[in-house]
Amino acid sequence: MIKIESLGFAYKNRAVFEALSIEFEPGHIYGLLGKNGTGKSTLLRTMMGLLFPDKGVVDVFGYNPSKRRPAFLQDVFMVAEEFYFPGVSVEKYVTCNAPFYPAFNQEQFWQYLKEFEIPRGNNLDQMSYGQKKKVLIAFALACNTRLLLMDEPTNGLDIMSKSQFRKVMAGVATEDKCIIISTHQVRDLETLIDFITILDNGNIQFHHNIEEIQRVLQFGFSFEKALPEDTIYKEGALTGQAFIKRVEAGEDNTGKIDLEMLYKAVNLKGPAINAAFAGVN
Numbered sequence: 203m204i205k206i207e208s209l210g211f212a213y214k215n216r217a218v219f220e221a222l223s224i225e226f227e228p229g230h231i232y233g234l235l236g237k238n239g240t241g242k243s244t245l246l247r248t249m250m251g252l253l254f255p256d257k258g259v260v261d262v263f264g265y266n267p268s269k270r271r272p273a274f275l276q277d278v279f280m281v282a283e284e285f286y287f288p289g290v291s292v293e294k295y296v297t298c299n300a301p302f303y304p305a306f307n308q309e310q311f312w313q314y315l316k317e318f319e320i321p322r323g324n325n326l327d328q329m330s331y332g333q334k335k336k337v338l339i340a341f342a343l344a345c346n347t348r349l350l351l352m353d354e355p356t357n358g359l360d361i362m363s364k365s366q367f368r369k370v371m372a373g374v375a376t377e378d379k380c381i382i383i384s385t386h387q388v389r390d391l392e393t394l395i396d397f398i399t400i401l402d403n404g405n406i407q408f409h410h411n412i413e414e415i416q417r418v419l420q421f422g423f424s425f426e427k428a429l430p431e432d433t434i435y436k437e438g439a440l441t442g443q444a445f446i447k448r449v450e451a452g453e454d455n456t457g458k459i460d461l462e463m464l465y466k467a468v469n470l471k472g473p474a475i476n477a478a479f480a481g482v483n
């Protein structure tokens with residue numbers, strides 16, 4: 203369990219969080235969404251113990267990340283948006299770095315690389331950005347840490363690699379792992395994430411799982427001008443209108459959730475969305 207209470211954090215002259223409180227539980231893949239500069243990477247870095255809170259409590263599996271205890275560091279991994287690899291072979295990289303992670307699984311790592319179509323003998327400094335990113339993702343997953351943070355993992359991946367990424371990720375989520383993925387590419391992760399967290403201006407704007415969203419909101423499309431009475435959000439398409447409405451009591455809702463539309467609705471119709479979720483937890 204990850205528990206953040208009244209977190210305050212500021213860079214030299216830029217306050218990012220005043221009093222942020224949120225919990226993340228194992229057994230979920232969280233999609234962390236939000237506008238540019240709203241604090242997503244800062245939150246991930248704070249959970250990793252790479253940034254130290256000015257006030258409040260950050261508790262990751264009972265550890266204070268700022269203390270950077272070895273037992274904590276071997277159970278967390280972050281795929282950062284910008285990363286550095288030394289000019290060594292993949293084998294050498296694994297030999298040097300895997301020992302820091304007791305649950306690292308070599309077999310799994312080489313299997314992921316195979317899925318990502320990365321040739322085994324290549325040197326890291328002779329790889330493209332996308333190839334290096336795939337090595338990093340494979341390494342991160344093979345570490346089998348209880349907390350896995352990913353900052354824009356699909357950036358730089360080609361279309362086929364994105365679907366390989368989804369396939370690989372679908373196989374790693376277990377009851378004891380907490381995976382948090384910060385992204386602007388919600389469509390890349392639509393089938394993967396089961397919990398949506400939206401940050402706005404350093405505050406939690408939305409934090410609900412897919413099942414709750416399905417219970418409360420229905421996503422539809424209409425060729426008619428008139429939309430259902432309880433429509434909360436709509437947007438025009440060429441031939442009709444896409445809309446989000448409240449699910450009526452007793453109404454069966456098995457429709458697909460459009461995460462990009464949900465994100466826009468939370469941004470543009472926040473109070474109405476929050477009202478729909480009032481009392482849902």
Ligand SMILES: Nc1ncnc2c1ncn2[C@@H]1O[C@H](COP(=O)(O)OP(=O)(O)OP(=O)(O)O)[C@@H](O)[C@H]1O
Nearest residue numbers: 213214216218236237238239240241242243244245
């Ligand atoms: N090293 C830094 N020094 C000073 N200010 C910083 C630093 N890093 C980030 N910031 C500021 O902190 C705020 C939050 O940045 P952060 O990178 O956490 O946002 P983000 O939500 O991850 O953005 P993006 O979606 O663009 O990646 C921004 O206003 C940014 O300008």
